[in-house]
Amino acid sequence: MTAEPRTKRGELTKAKLLAAAEQVFAEQGYQAASISRITERARVAQGTFYLYFASKLDLFEQLVEDLNRRVRAAMSDGAARGSNRAEAEREGFRGFFAFTAEHPALYRVVREAEHVAPGAMRNHYERIVEGYMEGLTRAKAAGEIADIDPEVAAWALMGVGEMIGMRYVLWPTAEDGPYGTGATTVPEHVFDEMVAFVQRALGTVPPHHTVAAPATDDVATATPTKEDA
Amino acid sequence: MTAEPRTKRGELTKAKLLAAAEQVFAEQGYQAASISRITERARVAQGTFYLYFASKLDLFEQLVEDLNRRVRAAMSDGAARGSNRAEAEREGFRGFFAFTAEHPALYRVVREAEHVAPGAMRNHYERIVEGYMEGLTRAKAAGEIADIDPEVAAWALMGVGEMIGMRYVLWPTAEDGPYGTGATTVPEHVFDEMVAFVQRALGTVPPHHTVAAPATDDVATATPTKEDA
Amino acid sequence: MTAEPRTKRGELTKAKLLAAAEQVFAEQGYQAASISRITERARVAQGTFYLYFASKLDLFEQLVEDLNRRVRAAMSDGAARGSNRAEAEREGFRGFFAFTAEHPALYRVVREAEHVAPGAMRNHYERIVEGYMEGLTRAKAAGEIADIDPEVAAWALMGVGEMIGMRYVLWPTAEDGPYGTGATTVPEHVFDEMVAFVQRALGTVPPHHTVAAPATDDVATATPTKEDA
Amino acid sequence: MTAEPRTKRGELTKAKLLAAAEQVFAEQGYQAASISRITERARVAQGTFYLYFASKLDLFEQLVEDLNRRVRAAMSDGAARGSNRAEAEREGFRGFFAFTAEHPALYRVVREAEHVAPGAMRNHYERIVEGYMEGLTRAKAAGEIADIDPEVAAWALMGVGEMIGMRYVLWPTAEDGPYGTGATTVPEHVFDEMVAFVQRALGTVPPHHTVAAPATDDVATATPTKEDA
DNA sequence: AATGAATGAGAGTTCATTCAT
DNA sequence: GATGAATGAACTCTCATTCAT
Numbered sequence: 001m002t003a004e005p006r007t008k009r010g011e012l013t014k015a016k017l018l019a020a021a022e023q024v025f026a027e028q029g030y031q032a033a034s035i036s037r038i039t040e041r042a043r044v045a046q047g048t049f050y051l052y053f054a055s056k057l058d059l060f061e062q063l064v065e066d067l068n069r070r071v072r073a074a075m076s077d078g079a080a081r082g083s084n085r086a087e088a089e090r091e092g093f094r095g096f097f098a099f100t101a102e103h104p105a106l107y108r109v110v111r112e113a114e115h116v117a118p119g120a121m122r123n124h125y126e127r128i129v130e131g132y133m134e135g136l137t138r139a140k141a142a143g144e145i146a147d148i149d150p151e152v153a154a155w156a157l158m159g160v161g162e163m164i165g166m167r168y169v170l171w172p173t174a175e176d177g178p179y180g181t182g183a184t185t186v187p188e189h190v191f192d193e194m195v196a197f198v199q200r201a202l203g204t205v206p207p208h209h210t211v212a213a214p215a216t217d218d219v220a221t222a223t224p225t226k227e228d229a
Numbered sequence: 230m231t232a233e234p235r236t237k238r239g240e241l242t243k244a245k246l247l248a249a250a251e252q253v254f255a256e257q258g259y260q261a262a263s264i265s266r267i268t269e270r271a272r273v274a275q276g277t278f279y280l281y282f283a284s285k286l287d288l289f290e291q292l293v294e295d296l297n298r299r300v301r302a303a304m305s306d307g308a309a310r311g312s313n314r315a316e317a318e319r320e321g322f323r324g325f326f327a328f329t330a331e332h333p334a335l336y337r338v339v340r341e342a343e344h345v346a347p348g349a350m351r352n353h354y355e356r357i358v359e360g361y362m363e364g365l366t367r368a369k370a371a372g373e374i375a376d377i378d379p380e381v382a383a384w385a386l387m388g389v390g391e392m393i394g395m396r397y398v399l400w401p402t403a404e405d406g407p408y409g410t411g412a413t414t415v416p417e418h419v420f421d422e423m424v425a426f427v428q429r430a431l432g433t434v435p436p437h438h439t440v441a442a443p444a445t446d447d448v449a450t451a452t453p454t455k456e457d458a
Numbered sequence: 459m460t461a462e463p464r465t466k467r468g469e470l471t472k473a474k475l476l477a478a479a480e481q482v483f484a485e486q487g488y489q490a491a492s493i494s495r496i497t498e499r500a501r502v503a504q505g506t507f508y509l510y511f512a513s514k515l516d517l518f519e520q521l522v523e524d525l526n527r528r529v530r531a532a533m534s535d536g537a538a539r540g541s542n543r544a545e546a547e548r549e550g551f552r553g554f555f556a557f558t559a560e561h562p563a564l565y566r567v568v569r570e571a572e573h574v575a576p577g578a579m580r581n582h583y584e585r586i587v588e589g590y591m592e593g594l595t596r597a598k599a600a601g602e603i604a605d606i607d608p609e610v611a612a613w614a615l616m617g618v619g620e621m622i623g624m625r626y627v628l629w630p631t632a633e634d635g636p637y638g639t640g641a642t643t644v645p646e647h648v649f650d651e652m653v654a655f656v657q658r659a660l661g662t663v664p665p666h667h668t669v670a671a672p673a674t675d676d677v678a679t680a681t682p683t684k685e686d687a
Numbered sequence: 688m689t690a691e692p693r694t695k696r697g698e699l700t701k702a703k704l705l706a707a708a709e710q711v712f713a714e715q716g717y718q719a720a721s722i723s724r725i726t727e728r729a730r731v732a733q734g735t736f737y738l739y740f741a742s743k744l745d746l747f748e749q750l751v752e753d754l755n756r757r758v759r760a761a762m763s764d765g766a767a768r769g770s771n772r773a774e775a776e777r778e779g780f781r782g783f784f785a786f787t788a789e790h791p792a793l794y795r796v797v798r799e800a801e802h803v804a805p806g807a808m809r810n811h812y813e814r815i816v817e818g819y820m821e822g823l824t825r826a827k828a829a830g831e832i833a834d835i836d837p838e839v840a841a842w843a844l845m846g847v848g849e850m851i852g853m854r855y856v857l858w859p860t861a862e863d864g865p866y867g868t869g870a871t872t873v874p875e876h877v878f879d880e881m882v883a884f885v886q887r888a889l890g891t892v893p894p895h896h897t898v899a900a901p902a903t904d905d906v907a908t909a910t911p912t913k914e915d916a
Numbered sequence: 917a918a919t920g921a922a923t924g925a926g927a928g929t930t931c932a933t934t935c936a937t
Numbered sequence: 938g939a940t941g942a943a944t945g946a947a948c949t950c951t952c953a954t955t956c957a958t
Contacts, residue, residue, distance in 0.1 A: 010917065029344030031260040034952060045919040047956080056953065111340040115258030122400065146429070152422040155396050156389045163388025164381070171351070193381040200375070201430035236937090239942060264928060274944045279929065468938065487802030489718040492931060503940040505935080514932065569798040573716030580858070604887070610851070610880040617850025618843045625842045629809070651839040658833070659888035694958090697921060722949065732923045737950065 002054040014052040016042040018066065021059055026105035030060060030112050057117060064113065064120045067106040072131055074099040079135070085144040086204050088135070090195050093161060097185045100165040107162070107170060129154040136202070146203025157198060164194050231283040243281040245271040247295070250288055255334035259289060259341045290349045293342065296335040297353045301360055303328040308364070314373040315433050317364075319424050322390060326414045329394040336391070336399060358383040365431070375432025382431065393423050460512040472510040474500040476524065479517055484563035488518060488570050515575060522571065522578045525564040530589055532557040537593070542665045543602040546593070548653050551619060555643045558623040565620070565628060587612040594660070604661025615656060622652050689741040701739040703729040705753070708746055713792035717747055717799050748807045751800065754793040755811045759818055761786040766822070771894045772831040775822075777882050780848060784872045787852040794849070794857060816841040823889070833890025840889060851881050 005011045020042035024033040035056055039046045053059040078095025082088030100107055113121035132154035139145045168186040186194070198204075234240045249271035253262040264285055268275045282288040307324025311317030329336055342350035361383035368374045397415040415423070427433075463469045478500035482491040493514055497504045511517040536553025540546030558565055571579035590612035597603045626644040644652070656662075692698045707729035711720040722743055726733045740746040765782025769775030787794055800808035819841035826832045855873040873881070885891075 005917090007917075013917080029341075032344060035954085036952075046954090047920065048918055050954070051917070108343060112258075112260075112344065114337060114340065115261055125396075148426065149418070149422045152393070152419050153426055155392050156423060156426050159388035159390070159392025160385045161388070163384050163391065167354075167384045189378070190381050193378045194385060197377065197382055197385050197430045200432055201426045203429060235941070238937095242942075263926080265926090275928090276930080276944055276946095277942075280942065285928065463938090465938075471938080487799075490802060493933085494931075504933090505941065506939055508933070509938070566801060570716075570802065572795060572798065573719055583854075606884065607876070607880040610877050611884055613850050613854050614847045614881060614884050617846035617848070619846070621842050621846025621849065622839070625812075647836070648839050651836045652843060655835065655840055655843050655888045658890060659884045661887060693920070696958095700921075721947080723947090733949090734924065734951080735922055738921065743949070 002050065002052060002058070005052065010051075013042075013044060013048060016044065017049060017052060017059070018063060021063055022067075022103065022105045025060075025063065025109045026103070030109055030116055060109070060113075061117055061120045063105070064109065064117070064124055067103060067109075068124045068127060071096065071099045071103070071106055072128060075128070076131065085139055085142075086199060086206065089198060089202075089204065092135075093195060093198070094185075094191070096161050097165055097169055097191070100169045101185050104170055107165060125158060129158055132157050139202075139204075144205055148202065153202060156201070160194065160198060164190070231279065231281065231287070234281065239280075242271075242273060242277060245273065246278060246281055246288075247292060250292055251296075251332065251334045254289075254292065254338045255332075259338055259345055286346060289338070289342075290346055292334070293338065293346070293349045293353055296332060296338075297356060300325065300328045300332070300335055301357060304357075304360065314368055314371075315428060315435065318427060318431075318433065321364075322424060322427075323414075323420070325390050326394055326398055326420070329398045330414050333399055336394060354387060358387055361386050368431075368433075373434050377431065385430070386427065389423065389427060393419070460508065460510060460516070463510065468509075471500075471502060471506060474502065475507060475510060475517070476521060479521055480525075480561065480563045483518075483521065483567045484561075488567055488574055518567070518571075519575055519578045521563070522567060522575070522582055525561060525567075526582045526585060529554065529557045529561070529564060530586060533586075534589065543597055543600075544657060544662050544665055547656060547660075547662060550593075551653060551656075552643075552649070554619050555623055555627055555649070558627045559643050562628055565624060583616060587616055590615055597660075597662075602663055606660065611660065614659070618652065618656060622648070689737065689739065689745070692739065697738075700729075700731060700735060703731065704736060704739060704746070705750060708750055709754075709790065709792045712747075712750065712796045713790075717743075717796055717803055744804060747796070747800075748804055750792070751796060751804070751807045751811055754790060754796075755814060758783065758786045758790070758793055759815060762815075763818065772826055772829075773886060773891050773894060776885060776889075776891065779822075780882060780885075781872075781878070783848055784852055784856055784878070787856045788872050791857055794852060812845060816845055819844055826889075826891075831892055835889065843888070844885065847881065847885060851877070 005014050017038065020038050021033070024038050024041055027033075028037070035049055036046055038059075039049050049059075053062070074095040075092045076095075078098075079088040079092035082091040110121060110124055113124070129151070133150045136145065136148070136150035136153055140147065140150065164186060168190050185191075234243050246267065250262070250267050253267050253270055256262075257266070264278055265275055267288075268278050278288075282291070303324040304321045305324075307327075308317040308321035311320040339350060339353055342353070358380070362379045365374065365377070365379035365382055369376065369379065393415060397419050414420075463472050475496065479491070479496050482496050482499055485491075486495070493507055494504055496517075497507050507517075511520070532553040533550045534553075536556075537546040537550035540549045568579060568582055571582070587609070591608045594603065594606070594608035594611055598605065598608065622644060626648050643649075692701050704725065708720070708725050711725050711728055714720075715724070722736055723733055725746075726736050736746075740749070761782040762779045763782075765785075766775040766779035769778040797808060797811055800811070816838070820837045823832065823835070823837035823840055827834065827837065851873060855877050872878075
């Protein structure tokens with residue numbers, strides 16, 4: 001029967017398996033990643049796998065759960081580094097992209113998950129969206145962003161992050177390079193453009209000028225990057 | 230050998246196979262959809278499949294190609310219905326979501342495609358992005374939107390559309406209903422919120438006020454939906 | 459139903475099929491040669507095949523039959539060119555190797571035939587052996603060769619021819635070249651050595667010295683076994 | 688992944704599979720022998736096969752390798768029993784035929800091998816030829832046989848052995864019996880005739896008369912080619 | 917706790933053959 | 938006479954999972 005490891009050795013073995021699974025999933029996706037390839041990578045026998053996971057699906061769910069926890073941590077750690085709303089947004093995305101670059105499995109596995117573990121996938125997205133929503137709701141109350149529906153906006157942000165991450169982190173820099181050689185993270189100007197896109201979308205109020213802002217602000221708001229630089 | 234059908238009957242059979250494949254892919258995803266399930270659905274023998282497709286992958290690529298062509302048509306048909314920039318954006322998205330609702334296979338199969346046919350998947354996204362970019366570049370030149378990088382914005386739009394489509398078209402209306410019972414399309418208020426989000430992000434200039442716009446415009450620009458309605 | 463062609467056109471089609479089959483069998487062997495590959499090569503539809511052959515096996519048998527007839531003709535034509543026993547032997551082999559070089563299918567198909575059409579294969583070998591036996595029997599009666607069992611000798615000759623043909627006609631000249639690039643025929647010195655081997659084996663009496671040779675020698679040389687025992 | 692067995696049980700299973708394969712190959716040939724027939728005979732599940740062999744071809748190559756090693760052992764063991772050159776030749780052939788009778792798979796599989804594993808087949812023949820060549824070269828140096836090209840002679844011997852083995856060991860005694868009921872070995876008189884054929888061909892010097900034989904005769908007989916030219 | 921041999925269902929694919937046109 | 942679409946059995950191979958050691 002599958003159970004939590006009861007010894008130090010057992011814990012180590014389970015950790016090795018999870019790490020191996022992350023690698024193999026990142027390389028091949030869920031379906032193509034066979035238990036035998038995972039145990040091979042983890043350097044344990046095939047039977048050992050079933051000491052810690054009830055099935056391949058169980059492993060998958062544990063892994064998604066784990067990655068989800070960590071990516072949200074990366075995002076909120078990032079956001080916490082920002083000293084105002086705009087910076088928090090910016091750093092939250094930075095955290096997200098950095099995590100994506102380090103853990104391509106997250107992205108790759110989640111996009112395959114609808115057919116494998118729909119519940120796990122919805123969970124994954126919903127928890128991230130929840131985080132966004134909280135932030136947006138607070139920001140709205142504080143008048144830091146426009147009067148928007150936080151839920152819809154949160155899903156939209158999710159989409160922007162995923163697509164930009166896919167395109168600029170996971171795909172090669174050039175149009176025709178081989179896969180898997182993704183940059184460490186999103187190129188700076190793309191990142192800036194994207195943040196500007198998002199801040200316009202949210203109507204994020206530029207921090208220093210909140211009060212003074214004259215009519216010309218319209219333009220300024222539309223291209224906050226200029227001022228950030 | 231696989232070849233194009235040479236008779237009416239053959240053409241019909243190939244069409245039956247493609248339609249069956251779309252259904253089965255939509256229900257089960259690419260990996261889980263077996264050839265035998267597809268031929269069963271199409272009511273032909275398994276061997277018949279290989280008269281028209283060299284492999285499961287070949288079928289996949291033909292299907293993605295086909296769906297891609299059609300979704301782009303749906304989007305540009307939609308955009309063409311709009312009589313100004315803002316409406317074109319709006320209707321383009323409407324076309325996209327309507328297509329998504331009618332052809333969930335597109336979405337489901339594409340998200341699985343990185344591990345199956347990375348080339349086909351990049352192609353799919355890139356062609357749509359190209360369409361967006363053209364539109365954005367023209368709009369920028371015409372002063373209808375803010376001064377943005379059309380490529381980054383295009384990818385961001387792609388993400389917004391995909392995620393909103395996934396959440397509101399393909400998932401059940403309630404938080405816990407069974408899958409596959411997606412709404413016919415995005416709920417109206419979500420659609421409006423999303424369009425507003427996008428138009429703020431792009432700095433889409435509201436049609437009537439282009440010249441006169443005073444300072445208060447800021448708010449107006451941020452919630453153009455109100456005025457459109 | 460399969461039947462002999464009744465028209466000029468039909469005869470032509472059947473001939474095209476036989477020629478294509480010979481080529482494809484030579485390249486891929488019987489098992490790997492599919493009907494569809496053969497009809498493709500012959501540029502006829504698959505169904506056409508069954509107008510002239512009852513089955514793949516039927517084709518095989520007709521082809522072996524055909525090649526057998528022709529290789530025997532090549533051998534006896536060769537033998538007929540020789541003006542004495544030794545030369546006849548020599549030229550018979552020459553005919554055999556020339557045929558092998560031009561029709562590698564014979565060799566390749568026959569060696570696979572035991573599991574496909576054992577009767578056809580035995581037939582093939584036996585008819586050739588019969589030819590040898592007749593010649594040997596006559597030669598023995600004429601005192602041109604030693605006192606041997608024609609049947610055993612015939613099979614042995616068959617083996618020498620097949621193996622030398624395989625090695626020096628069908629395999630590349632060098633030890634490591636690619637297959638299928640066989641020389642046009644056996645290299646001259648190999649041919650000479652082989653003929654000498656055979657003529658010693660048969661005790662073929664050299665033409666010019668027939669009279670001069672001391673009688674005792676002849677017998678002793680031709681039947682060393684007697685002395686061994 | 689295929690790997691060497693790591694336990695006694697595994698070794699046993701692999702051995703069972705090889706033995707079953709030899710039987711099935713002997714009965715049906717390589718192409719017709721399906722994995723399922725082999726595993727059935729070995730009384731293991733189909734999947735088990737792939738624990739020990741990467742593919743049907745891999746099995747084939749291992750089997751040919753194995754049989755090749757053993758047939759060469761049988762031949763040289765036989766030859767070693769002979770107390771002089773002529774006897775060694777004789778006993779070598781006897782070993783070969785005995786092996787053929789016991790392991791018809793060798794013969795059947797090798798003759799099919801050109802289309803399956805050309806490299807394995809050439810290897811098989813070449814290694815045997817090498818053995819012959821060594822023996823012939825030594826015998827020539829010792830003046831025990833005529834002045835021949837050892838390579839050509841070796842291939843010729845190979846052919847004689849294969850064809851006589853096929854005809855008299857593997858085919859039924861009578862002209863029309865069913866296949867697979869081969870005699871235990873070559874009938875004695877056929878064997879004697881064949882050995883005599885070979886010894887004449889090689890010009891093997893009869894042991895007792897080595898000294899007495901008039902020198903000139905010996906040479907003349909051994910190299911009739913010179914006189915033909 | 918760990919091993920690795922064993923399982924058998926099920927996958928994608930090929931092919932000789934049939935038959936309506 | 939010729940076509941080519943259709944068939945379905947059979948093939949090789951993979952894989953998640955079980956279990957004796």
